[in-house]
Amino acid sequence: MNSNQYSQVEISEQEAFTALYNKKIENLDGIFLENVDVINEYNHARSTNADRIPALEQLQELAISIDEFDANNQKNWFMPGEYKNMDIEAFIVEHCPEQNYQRVVEELTLFRQHNMIDLLRYLKYLVDILRANNVLWGVGRGSSVASYCLYILGVHKVDSIKYELDIREFLK
Numbered sequence: 001m002n003s004n005q006y007s008q009v010e011i012s013e014q015e016a017f018t019a020l021y022n023k024k025i026e027n028l029d030g031i032f033l034e035n036v037d038v039i040n041e042y043n044h045a046r047s048t049n050a051d052r053i054p055a056l057e058q059l060q061e062l063a064i065s066i067d068e069f070d071a072n073n074q075k076n077w078f079m080p081g082e083y084k085n086m087d088i089e090a091f092i093v094e095h096c097p098e099q100n101y102q103r104v105v106e107e108l109t110l111f112r113q114h115n116m117i118d119l120l121r122y123l124k125y126l127v128d129i130l131r132a133n134n135v136l137w138g139v140g141r142g143s144s145v146a147s148y149c150l151y152i153l154g155v156h157k158v159d160s161i162k163y164e165l166d167i168r169e170f171l172k
Helices: 013-021 036-047 066-074 088-094 098-113 117-132 142-146 148-153
Strands: 031-033
Touching (some): 088 117, 088 148, 098 148, 142 148
């Protein structure tokens, strides 16, 4: 089972039928096969079994770029309206120590230029959910620790200003 560049799950006919037979897949939404004959044969068998069997779809090449695909999906973050409409930039600035204000303004400008403000909203929501459910997560990982804004949101616990980490490491 593989995912393509659009995160569509591609599986072989054998994997599909084995998973269906063993009841490891109950909903085939978002799972695609390339072989049209197999899809047609399967869907015909499905139609004669009173829809007790889920339908299969053929893998379609999307006619948009990865950037367009990402932009379209970023408009549909699964989070409550209070987070979708949150002024996340104001929240971050309010929680920033005065001496680090310039760094936060610089980072927020970069986040805006990279169309990542919705990502900041989602990360705020994610961190709040993790805290509310007493879920532990790592101290920090990879280039994300170069962002002081992510530090303020609680995504990681590495003070990028203290360790003189350049925000451009995160936004490469």
